[in-house]
Amino acid sequence: MGNVNATEASRGTTYRTEDRDPSPHAAQARPRDIDPSAIVTSAAGDQWLAAFARGSSTPAAGAGTLGATVGVDATSLPRATPAQQRLDAYRAAFSGPYRIEGQTVSAAPQFRMADGFNDENAGFSRKNQMGQIDLQNPQVKELLAACRRAGVPYPGHCLVGGPSPRELTSVTQALIDAGKLPPGPGSMETRVKAMQWSYGIGVDCTDYVVGAAMTASQRTRSSIEITDRGATLPMPGSDYFATADQNPHLGKVGLSSARPGDVFCIDSPGSVGHRAVVYSHSTASAETLAALQHQHGSIVSRFAEGGPVHVYEVDASWGAGENGASTGGVRRDTWLYNESTKEWAQLDQRKPGVPARFERTPTGPADEIFHGLYRFR
Numbered sequence: 001m002g003n004v005n006a007t008e009a010s011r012g013t014t015y016r017t018e019d020r021d022p023s024p025h026a027a028q029a030r031p032r033d034i035d036p037s038a039i040v041t042s043a044a045g046d047q048w049l050a051a052f053a054r055g056s057s058t059p060a061a062g063a064g065t066l067g068a069t070v071g072v073d074a075t076s077l078p079r080a081t082p083a084q085q086r087l088d089a090y091r092a093a094f095s096g097p098y099r100i101e102g103q104t105v106s107a108a109p110q111f112r113m114a115d116g117f118n119d120e121n122a123g124f125s126r127k128n129q130m131g132q133i134d135l136q137n138p139q140v141k142e143l144l145a146a147c148r149r150a151g152v153p154y155p156g157h158c159l160v161g162g163p164s165p166r167e168l169t170s171v172t173q174a175l176i177d178a179g180k181l182p183p184g185p186g187s188m189e190t191r192v193k194a195m196q197w198s199y200g201i202g203v204d205c206t207d208y209v210v211g212a213a214m215t216a217s218q219r220t221r222s223s224i225e226i227t228d229r230g231a232t233l234p235m236p237g238s239d240y241f242a243t244a245d246q247n248p249h250l251g252k253v254g255l256s257s258a259r260p261g262d263v264f265c266i267d268s269p270g271s272v273g274h275r276a277v278v279y280s281h282s283t284a285s286a287e288t289l290a291a292l293q294h295q296h297g298s299i300v301s302r303f304a305e306g307g308p309v310h311v312y313e314v315d316a317s318w319g320a321g322e323n324g325a326s327t328g329g330v331r332r333d334t335w336l337y338n339e340s341t342k343e344w345a346q347l348d349q350r351k352p353g354v355p356a357r358f359e360r361t362p363t364g365p366a367d368e369i370f371h372g373l374y375r376f377r
Helices: 044-052 064-069 082-091 139-150 165-177 190-200 206-219 286-296 298-304
Strands: 003-005 098-100 103-105 132-134 224-230 231-233 250-252 264-268 274-283 309-318 328-336 343-348 358-361 369-376
Touching: 003 139, 044 343, 082 165, 082 206, 082 274, 098 132, 103 190, 139 165, 165 190, 206 274, 206 309, 206 369, 250 343, 286 298, 298 328
Parallel strands: none
Antiparallel strands: 003 132, 098 103, 224 231, 250 369, 264 274, 264 369, 274 309, 309 328, 328 343, 343 358
């Protein structure tokens, strides 16, 4: 008694993005179509979307466009391609805008995955059967009430980290309107993320990335469906890319050929792995390398020896640790790859207001093991 089954279909292959023991029975929600357009249409939304655009003078916190990161004049960068515009719109749609205390506020979504660190916040009590929500949990009652007010019929999508942009932002706004936003200190984005973490809602890496890749390449769910252990993917809470090498809708591409919408699959044996969607790919010019060296010193010139150096901007939702760090969730990162030495580096942009830090990542991108780069056929 007091439990409701959060699953309406068996979960596909699990993909770990937090350091927890894998479970083959993690919760799953009803399959849904991912809106491949995800365009913000309101006036406030258009204004917010503009803040994400390449060359914006007021990018959102953590937006991390390459020009701003390395100190190159944004006006000298190429204009966003149609695929990049769709990726910007998709990311903006996940970020609000929210109405808070008379302001229009953006907030990148927090990380959430089934069988994650904040499972009990989402009502997945360890004393219950896996996939069962504890309806006696006061926060679950509040969340379900918010879902009803927001017109979101399947709260399980948010609870397992697989919501659509509209589902997550509508439920988040309903919680804000109910007075559930924690008080300061902290930025509005930090407070929104803290609230999402406390209610066990957000988006995980593979659900965010599969929707982004579909949006960039203008694919529909039905055009990329696969069957995995009786489940039809993509579906919330399941890893569409776990069998990428066998997926008939995906082809592996070379790192030098990356383009917006391609998907990085990176592994970490025994625990953490990740998915990220390419936003941009370029070969670092002498100007870019000089700007990086001016900011970060000789570590850049040592890394770049031999070259060429490829620069990738990637979008993903990253784990937030045990306590819901504000650096978790959706952000745009910059990775670098030296084609001749096969070495990787990154610009650490995780701390708002703190200059990016150049780091060599000897294991691979994000210091994980590179598995492959994939593109919808």
